[in-house]
Amino acid sequence: MDELMRREVLKIIESQGKAREALIPVLKAVQRVNPKQYIPQEVSQLVASTMGISESEVYEVVSFYAEFSEKPRARNVIRICDSTVCRVTHHRKTAELLEAALGIRVGEATEDGVFCLEYSPCFGACDVAPAIRINDRVYGNLDGEKLEEILQSYRR
Amino acid sequence: MKKEMALITENFLRYGPPDTAGYLEIGGFTGLEKALAGSPEELVRTIEASGLRGRGGAAYPTGKKMRQSAAYEGDTKYLICNADEGEPGTFKDRELLEKDPLGVLEGMVIAAHGVGATQGILYLREEYSHLLGLLEDSLAAMRQDGYLGRGILGGPLDFDITVFVGAGAYICGEGTSLIESIEGKPGRPRNKPPYTKAQGLFMKPTLVSNVETFSGITAIVRHGAEVFTGYGTPMSPGTKLISLCGNVNRPGTYEVPFGTTLEEIVMGIGEGVAGGRALKFVQIGGISGPLLPKEFLKMPLSYEAFEKEGLSIGSGAVLVVDETTDILDFLDAVAAFFKHESCGKCTPCREGNRQIMNILKRMREGVALPSDPENIQRIANTMKYASFCGLGKTAPTALLSAVRYCPEEIFTRRGL
Ligand SMILES: Cc1cc2nc3c(=O)[nH]c(=O)nc-3n(C[C@H](O)[C@H](O)[C@H](O)COP(=O)(O)O)c2cc1C
Ligand code: SF4
Ligand code: FES
Numbered sequence: 064m065d066e067l068m069r070r071e072v073l074k075i076i077e078s079q080g081k082a083r084e085a086l087i088p089v090l091k092a093v094q095r096v097n098p099k100q101y102i103p104q105e106v107s108q109l110v111a112s113t114m115g116i117s118e119s120e121v122y123e124v125v126s127f128y129a130e131f132s133e134k135p136r137a138r139n140v141i142r143i144c145d146s147t148v149c150r151v152t153h154h155r156k157t158a159e160l161l162e163a164a165l166g167i168r169v170g171e172a173t174e175d176g177v178f179c180l181e182y183s184p185c186f187g188a189c190d191v192a193p194a195i196r197i198n199d200r201v202y203g204n205l206d207g208e209k210l211e212e213i214l215q216s217y218r219r
Numbered sequence: 220m221k222k223e224m225a226l227i228t229e230n231f232l233r234y235g236p237p238d239t240a241g242y243l244e245i246g247g248f249t250g251l252e253k254a255l256a257g258s259p260e261e262l263v264r265t266i267e268a269s270g271l272r273g274r275g276g277a278a279y280p281t282g283k284k285m286r287q288s289a290a291y292e293g294d295t296k297y298l299i300c301n302a303d304e305g306e307p308g309t310f311k312d313r314e315l316l317e318k319d320p321l322g323v324l325e326g327m328v329i330a331a332h333g334v335g336a337t338q339g340i341l342y343l344r345e346e347y348s349h350l351l352g353l354l355e356d357s358l359a360a361m362r363q364d365g366y367l368g369r370g371i372l373g374g375p376l377d378f379d380i381t382v383f384v385g386a387g388a389y390i391c392g393e394g395t396s397l398i399e400s401i402e403g404k405p406g407r408p409r410n411k412p413p414y415t416k417a418q419g420l421f422m423k424p425t426l427v428s429n430v431e432t433f434s435g436i437t438a439i440v441r442h443g444a445e446v447f448t449g450y451g452t453p454m455s456p457g458t459k460l461i462s463l464c465g466n467v468n469r470p471g472t473y474e475v476p477f478g479t480t481l482e483e484i485v486m487g488i489g490e491g492v493a494g495g496r497a498l499k500f501v502q503i504g505g506i507s508g509p510l511l512p513k514e515f516l517k518m519p520l521s522y523e524a525f526e527k528e529g530l531s532i533g534s535g536a537v538l539v540v541d542e543t544t545d546i547l548d549f550l551d552a553v554a555a556f557f558k559h560e561s562c563g564k565c566t567p568c569r570e571g572n573r574q575i576m577n578i579l580k581r582m583r584e585g586v587a588l589p590s591d592p593e594n595i596q597r598i599a600n601t602m603k604y605a606s607f608c609g610l611g612k613t614a615p616t617a618l619l620s621a622v623r624y625c626p627e628e629i630f631t632r633r634g635l
Binding site: 152190201 | 553
C-alpha cells in the first residue's frame with residue numbers, strides 16, 4: 064500500500080469514527096477509493112489496527128458480505144444477475160453479449176482494468192430481467208446496441 | 220377483469236419526491252397529523268382494527284406487534300424499516316422507496332408515535348444504494364418542515380431517522396441478522412430469546428417492520444381502518460403489492476385486493492405468458508416460495524387460501540415460468556442461490572443445500588442413483604424442520620412443492 068492510500072484510509076476512518084458500527088461504512092469507503100475495487104489484506108490490517116478491532120473480525124466481515132472483494136477487480140464492476148427470474152428470461156444471452164463486447168469471460172477483467180465481469184444474486188431488478196448492474200446502476204432489457212452505448216459511457 | 224388498485228400506491232407519480240409541498244397537496248402527512256392528535260393507544264387500536272399483517276413474509280399481525288413493542292419501556296427504543304428486499308423476484312419495496320419515499324417515512328413516524336420509539340433506521344440493501352440520495356433528501360426535507368426531529372409538529376414526539384446501507388447478504392433481511400449487520404458484524408441470526416422487541420439493536424427494545432408495512436400504516440391512518448378492510452377478504456383485509464415478473468408480457472409492481480386469483484394477476488394484469496407460450500408454473504413469494512403448476516391459477520391470493528394448502532404468500536412475488544424452462548434447471552438455480560447465501564451457522568442448511576445440488580446434478584445428467592429421490596426428500600425435510608432460521612427452513616420449499624405437484628417432471632421422466 065502506498066503512502067497516498069494509507070492516508071486515504073486513515074482519513075476515511077477519521078470521518079466515520081472508530082465505533083464498531085462504523086466498520087461496514089469504513090470498508091465500503093476504502094474499497095471505493097481503490098482503483099481495482101477491492102480490499103487488500105494490508106488495508107484490512109490497517110483498518111483493524113486503527114479502529115481497534117481484531118484482524119480476524121475485520122476479515123470475517125470482509126468475507127461475509129458480497130459487496131466486498133478480497134481480490135483485485137477493475138474500475139467498473141459489471142454484475143450479471145444469475146438468480147431465478149433472470150435465468151428464465153435467458154441471462155446467458157446477456158452474458159454472451161458482454162463477453163463478446165469486452166473480449167473476456169465472466170470472472171475476468173479487461174487488460175486495461177476498466178471492466179470486470181461477475182455473476183451476482185438478484186439485485187431487485189427482476190421487472191427488467193435479464194438485468195445487469197454496473198457499479199451501483201442497474202440496466203435491463205438489453206440488446207447489443209444498447210449495451211455498447213452503455214459500455215462506452217464508462218470508458219471515457 | 221383488471222383488478223389493479225391504488226391505496227398503498229395512491230401517491231405514485233402524483234408528486235415528485237422529495238418534494239414535501241407536492242406531497243402535502245395530495246394529502247401527505249394527514250395520516251401523521253391524525254395520529255399525533257390521538258393517543259398511542261388509539262393508533263395501535265386503529266392498526267389492530269385494520270387487520271394489517273406484516274408484509275416482510277412472516278405475516279405477523281402488525282397491530283399486535285406494535286402493542287407488544289409499546290409495552291417495553293426505556294429511554295432508547297429503535298424502529299427499523301427493513302428495506303433489505305433480498306428475495307429474488309421481489310422489487311415492490313424498491314418501487315415504494317422510489318415512487319413514494321415520503322409515504323414510507325411518514326409511516327415510520329406514525330409507528331414511532333404508537334410504540335414510543337426514539338430513533339429510526341432504514342436498512343437499505345446495498346443493491347438499492349442508488350436510492351440513498353433520494354432517501355437522504357426526503358429525510359432532510361421532512362426535518363426542515365418539522366416532520367422529523369425534536370417536537371414533531373409542535374407536539375412531544377422526538378424522533379429522527381437515519382439510513383444504514385447494507386453490504387450484500389440475503390440473510391440480513393432476517394430481523395436479528397439485520398441488527399447484527401448494523402452493529403458492524405457479519406449478519407448471522409441471533410438466538411432467541413431475547414426477542415428483538417425486548418433486546419434488539421444495541422440490546423435496546425427494537426421494532427423491525429417491512430417497507431410495505433409502513434406504507435400500509437400511512438394509508439390506514441390517513442383513510443381509516445374501515446377503508447382498508449373494505450377491500451380483500453374477511454381473513455385477509457386490504458391490498459397487497461405484487462412483484463410480477465419472468466416470462467410474462469407486462470412485468471411490474473401492481474397493487475391488488477386480497478382474494479384476486481393468480482389467473483387474474485398473470486393473465487389479466489400481466490396480459491399472459493410472453494410470446495404466447497404455455498405456462499409451466501408460477502413461483503409465489505420469491506425464491507423461498509412454492510412452485511405451483513397451472514391447475515393453481517384459480518387459487519385466490521389470500522392468507523387463508525394459501526395456509527389451507529400449507530403454503531405462504533411470502534413477499535407477494537409472482538414469477539411466471541414458461542414451458543421452455545426445465546424444472547430441474549430451475550431447482551438447481553434455487554439451490555445455488557441458497558448455498559451462496561447460507562450463513563453457515565447451522566449444519567442442516569450449510570450441508571443440505573450442497574447435497575441437494577449434488578443430487579440435482581446427477582438427476583440433470585441422467586446418472587441419478589435409485590436412492591436419490593428418497594434422499595433428496597429426506598434432506599429437504601431435515602432442512603425444513605431442523606434449520607436454525609427461516610433461510611434454511613424455506614430453502615427446500617420450491618423443491619418439496621415440485622415433488623408434491625409435479626413428481627413426473629423430476630422423477631418419472633428421468634426414469635426414476
Ligand atoms: C432469510 C430471511 C430473509 C428475510 N428477508 C426480508 C426482507 O428482505 N425484507 C423484510 O421486510 N423481511 C424479511 N424477512 C422477514 C423479517 O425477519 C421480519 O419478519 C420482517 O422484516 C418483519 O416485518 P413485517 O412484520 O412488517 O413483515 C426475512 C426473513 C428471513 C428468515
Ligand atoms: S438456516 Fe442456519 S446456516 Fe442457514 S442462514 Fe439460517 S442460521 Fe445460517
Ligand atoms: S432475479 Fe435477476 S434481478 Fe432479480
